[in-house]
Amino acid sequence: MSDAKAREWIEAIHQLDLPSRVRVMNVCGGHERTLSMAGIRSVLPKNVEIIPGPGCPVCVCPEEDLYLAIQIALHRDATVMTFGDMLRVPTNVPKREVRTLEQARAAGARVVPIASPSEVWDAAMANPSERFVFFAAGFETTMAPVAARIAEGLPENVDLLISGRRTWPAVATLLAGDRAAFDGLIAPGHVAAVMGPEEWLFVPETHGIPSAVSGFRPDQLLSALYSVLRQLVEKTPVLENCYAHAVPAGGNAQARRLLDTVFEIVDAPWRGIGTLPESGYGLRPAYAARDARVLHADLADESRKRMGEMPAGCGCADVVLGRIYPTECALYGTTCVPRSPVGPCMVSDEGACRIWWAGGIRSPEDLRTLHA
Amino acid sequence: MHDAERITLAHGNGGRRTRELIDEIFATRLGGPDLDTEVDAARLRLPGDDWAVTVDGFTVEPIEFPGGDIGALAVHGTVNDLSVSGAEPVHLSVSAFLEEGLEFEVLVRLVDSFARAAKEAGVTVVAGDTKVVPRGHGGxxxxxxxxLxxxxxxxxxxxxxxxxxVILVSGPVGDHGIAVMLARESFDLRGDVRSDCASVLPLCKTVWDVPGLRFLRDPTRGGIATVAHELSRAARATVRLREAEIPVRDPVRGVCEMLGYDPYYLACEGxxxxxxxxxxxxVVLERWRNADGGADARLIGxxxxxxxxxxxxxxxxxxxxxxxxEDDPLPRIC
Incomplete structure (x- = not known):
């Protein structure tokens, strides 16, 4: 049923009279996964490019936050709990030192990968005499449930290391230059479901760039892509909500209220990219006594060489910003592969490099030869 | 022996307890005219055909999972390797490494399951060995x-x-991998996924005489994608699989989508x-669909x-x- 719909959208896209080159950006690892796994690029007209953009919170998590989490695990009597993707992301420390949370765990530190924030609460309740640090990196979709749990009540033995980021400020940064990096935007369905689709109105209204909010099935992505391309042809840029059954106007008011209760909006660093205005979630002063950044400030080392940067030679920052495709990074598939990743984009399930690798793409050639 | 309800290191000392373990647990269940527990080597009379021999180790965790256990798996795995090689399984030997503390109740279930699977495949157990490893040194x-x-x-x-x-598969893929994973992890996923753990001898036997049959393989670790790679390497050709034709059960697909697994890489055991x-x-499809375990057979590529x-x-x-x-998402599945 949805496959038949997908084929109809593909047909409709092929009927459009498109310019010679069209670049459409997506900003969600989930979208990129569907695009790659369903082979959507292989069925599109050759002049339509879909560029993976900032869609991976683990990939932009500041190197200094990860370094701090590792130091806490190594030097404090506490268990660091974090989403599984973070464990293998490398920091920029000399090879002989502990570079990842996984290595910290192997060295005897208590590091526990989790899939859901409730695991932190469960562990803390079950072990009231032990101390826990919840290291939470994520976009709005992750930070909303984190905020909800914190607002419900934070156990006495849990401290917080928050690296939450907002999606739209990164896109706003991409559009701030003279020349837009893309011609159309597929807006993230889950983020819009929480924050409301209105956050993305600036893309068509300020920048004149066609946009559509999309769901995650192949047919849903193709319908959003069709919307963006049709707007482009008709020169009528708007924000179309192609995922309306899941994305109501205004988003989820309750989730937004909880986010606002627990967090304040701060200027925040993105790894390898720099500080983006109003792009991060910081704990409100009421939680300062539980902020691991404050509690363990002595473990941070701001004199470290290459602090905050991507590993040497790693193109992750450019991949995250959609400036290059994963296959255009010199390390992709050479020194950087999933079993020994150099950059975070090859570690996280939401990283474009990891997704492209899982989808079997080894070179730009692969995309071309598969083309229908 | 029944003064203890668990395996102790004494069961591995070669003395009375070892003898009791072999006689009371293994020989009573696996024994037959071909099994003599008093000798060091079995003596077999084999007719002058060509014979196939294969060996396989089994370390699945947990040892009992929905749809099977390590006892049945240890028979099916080896029977299946013979079956896909075009050989009718005749004899088996078994070596058991038991961890100190294993409950007899569990061991009996495993050996019973082993015996059932062997009987079903028509193989007799002709040789065996037991060892006990200290607690914490075995699963x-x-x-x-x-x-043989x-x-x-x-x-x-x-x-x-x-x-x-063309490439055919006898039934839905990925059941074993997902069943074992769900049995192992504390995910909040309650699936009714059962392992497909079974003998494929009936499926193989029914097509051995098809002249155009080129190759059979049981897609265990690495799944059908790994079999496809083996084929493309050997034939120096492109293997094309059709997603819409590959049977995957809905609960298996659901878990894969949630955890980001590709079902084509997940193990099957039947x-x-x-x-x-x-x-x-x-011809192959029709015979499979009429055989046990082949109802959902499909042409997939x-x-x-x-x-x-x-x-x-x-x-x-x-x-x-x-x-x-690239990465093994699920170690120790067989």
Missing amino acids: GAYFTTTG GRIVRGDLSAKSVRPGD RVVAVVAPDEAD RVDEGPARVVLETSIGGSRILDEL
């Missing part, structure tokens, strides 16, 4: 089985696969992949001229490359 029970089979169809090989051949000349595909690689034709009409398995 409850490990088994190694060696199988009489070759009925001797020319099955990935090397005989050629462009134009399925067969066949490569057959295109004009005989229907073909071998094409082209570079040695595996291409998945997606259900929306796109294509992507199915690469060789």
Whole structure:
């Protein structure tokens, strides 16, 4: 049923009279996964490019936050709990030192990968005499449930290391230059479901760039892509909500209220990219006594060489910003592969490099030869 | 022996307890005219055919899972390796590594299950060994089985696969991998996924005489994607699998979507992949569909001229490359 719909959208896209080159950006690892796994690029007209953009919170998590989490695990009597993707992301420390949370765990530190924030609460309740640090990196979709749990009540033995980021400020940064990096935007369905689709109105209204909010099935992505391309042809840029059954106007008011209760909006660093205005979630002063950044400030080392940067030679920052495709990074598939990743984009399930690798793409050639 | 309810290191000391373990647990269940527990080596009278021999170790965790256990798996794994090689399984040997603390109740269930699977496949156990390892040095029970089979169809090989051949699978893929994972992890996922753990001997036997049959394989670790890679390498050709035709049960697909697994890489323990000349595909499909465990058999792909690689034709009409398995998402599944 949805496959038949997908084929109809593909047909409709092929009927459009498109310019010679069209670049459409997506900003969600989930979208990129569907695009790659369903082979959507292989069925599109050759002049339509879909560029993976900032869609991976683990990939932009500041190197200094990860370094701090590792130091806490190594030097404090506490268990660091974090989403599984973070464990293998490398920091920029000399090879002989502990570079990842996984290595910290192997060295005897208590590091526990989790899939859901409730695991932190469960562990803390079950072990009231032990101390826990919840290291939470994520976009709005992750930070909303984190905020909800914190607002419900934070156990006495849990401290917080928050690296939450907002999606739209990164896109706003991409559009701030003279020349837009893309011609159309597929807006993230889950983020819009929480924050409301209105956050993305600036893309068509300020920048004149066609946009559509999309769901995650192949047919849903193709319908959003069709919307963006049709707007482009008709020169009528708007924000179309192609995922309306899941994305109501205004988003989820309750989730937004909880986010606002627990967090304040701060200027925040993105790894390898720099500080983006109003792009991060910081704990409100009421939680300062539980902020691991404050509690363990002595473990941070701001004199470290290459602090905050991507590993040497790693193109992750450019991949995250959609400036290059994963296959255009010199390390992709050479020194950087999933079993020994150099950059975070090859570690996280939401990283474009990891997704492209899982989808079997080894070179730009692969995309071309598969083309229908 | 029944003064203890668990395996102790004394069961591995070679003395009275070892003898009791072998006699009371293993020999009573696996014994027959060909098994003499008093000798160091079995003496077999084999007719002058060609024989196939295979050995396989089993370390699955947990040792009991929905749809099977390590006892049944240890028989099926070896029986299946013989079956896909065109050999009728005849004899088995078994080596059991038991962890100190293993409950007798569990061990009895495993050996009973082993005996049932052996009986069903028509193999007799002719030799065995037990060892006990200290607590913490083994996952409850490990088994190694060696199988001896009489070759009925001797020319099955990935090397005989050629462009134009088609690829068939006997049933839904990924059940075993997901069943074991759900049994192991504390995910809040309650699936009714059962392992497909079974003998594929009936499925193989029914097609051994099809002249255009080139190759059979049970897609265990690495799943059908790994079998497809083996084929593309051996035939130096492009293997194309059609996503819409590959049977995957809904709960398996659901778990895969949630955890980001590709079902084509997940292990099966009771399925067969066949490569057959295109004009005989229907014969194989029909025989499978009439055999035990073959009701959902499907034609899932073909071998094409082209570079040695595996291409998945997606259900929306796109294509992507199915690469060789990089990270093992699930260690110790068999």
